[in-house]
Amino acid sequence: MSADATAATARTRLKLPLNWLGVAPFLLFALLFLILPTMNIVVGAFRNPAGEFTLANIRGLFTPSIMAAYWISIKISLASALLGCMIGFSVAAAVTLGNLPGWIRSPLLTFSGVASNFAGVPLAFAFLATIGPIGLVTVFLRTQLGIDLRSLGFNLLSFWGLTLTYLFFQIPLMILIITPALDGLKREWREAASILGASGRQYWTMVALPILFPSLLGTLALLFANAFGAVATAIALTGSSLNIVPILLFAQIRGDVLGDPHLGYALAFGMIVITGIANTIYIWLRARSERWLK
Numbered sequence: 391m392s393a394d395a396t397a398a399t400a401r402t403r404l405k406l407p408l409n410w411l412g413v414a415p416f417l418l419f420a421l422l423f424l425i426l427p428t429m430n431i432v433v434g435a436f437r438n439p440a441g442e443f444t445l446a447n448i449r450g451l452f453t454p455s456i457m458a459a460y461w462i463s464i465k466i467s468l469a470s471a472l473l474g475c476m477i478g479f480s481v482a483a484a485v486t487l488g489n490l491p492g493w494i495r496s497p498l499l500t501f502s503g504v505a506s507n508f509a510g511v512p513l514a515f516a517f518l519a520t521i522g523p524i525g526l527v528t529v530f531l532r533t534q535l536g537i538d539l540r541s542l543g544f545n546l547l548s549f550w551g552l553t554l555t556y557l558f559f560q561i562p563l564m565i566l567i568i569t570p571a572l573d574g575l576k577r578e579w580r581e582a583a584s585i586l587g588a589s590g591r592q593y594w595t596m597v598a599l600p601i602l603f604p605s606l607l608g609t610l611a612l613l614f615a616n617a618f619g620a621v622a623t624a625i626a627l628t629g630s631s632l633n634i635v636p637i638l639l640f641a642q643i644r645g646d647v648l649g650d651p652h653l654g655y656a657l658a659f660g661m662i663v664i665t666g667i668a669n670t671i672y673i674w675l676r677a678r679s680e681r682w683l684k
Contacts, residue, residue, distance in 0.1 A: 393590070472610070482564070482569045510626065513623050513627075555623060579598070604678040606673030621636040621639070
């Protein structure tokens with residue numbers, strides 16, 4: 391083999407590592423902050439304080455108090471996902487297919503990109519300062535209009551209060567995800583339906599919604615997982631006043647006298663399973679919808 395051929399072979403062998411060099415920081419980040427912590431949680435869920443294998447932590451998940459916490463978390467996640475889907479779909483459809491001015495779309499999508507990632511302590515503080523017990527809107531309604539939100543049954547530190555807070559990032563996330571699907575609806579489908587005598591309602595019920603149905607269900611599953619895994623917002627907003635899984639998990643692992651870190655691992659493992667199922671449904675349904683929209 392000539393010297394030129396040997397050099398060309400050596401350069402070819404060096405291409406693969408160099409091509410992967412750009413994505414190495416992402417892979418390292420995912421390994422350190424996602425894969426390894428998840429593996430540690432899964433292993434810890436099946437160990438006792440002595441490091442021995444046990445199923446006691448998993449059995450502990452089926453106690454009445456923990457099952458009630460899971461059920462409340464599931465209901466909050468489902469309620470915020472359903473409302474987020476309906477409101478977000480309406481907004482996205484109005485901007486994409488409605489007769490609204492074109493300049494609204496870009497600011498809306500920009501705001502949605504920011505708001506969908508606005509969570510945790512800042513979001514909880516924003517809602518407390520706005521519609522909390524002594525929030526700006528709460529005080530204004532009580533002093534200026536004579537409307538007392540507490541007497542009407544609204545409490546921010548409750549089921550519907552946390553659901554309302556979650557909607558701040560659920561609706562923008564729905565807008566970001568469903569807008570490309572709405573853009574994928576071809577004008578020819580609408581024109582063909584009109585030529586065949588279909589009304590606007592018939593077009594939506596018989597053509598558009600069946601095509602968008604996998605995307606809607608997939609986004610619903612993603613929003614459910616997004617709300618179910620929201621930890622910082624729930625803890626910062628409600629503290630210990632609402633018995634949901636993230637708060638119960640925090641209580642188990644923060645080192646209290648009655649805390650059980652391995653039961654906390656089991657609680658986190660249960661959350662991983664539920665969110666993993668929801669995300670798997672989302673990926674599967676999204677793949678189906680993309681085949682329709684191509």
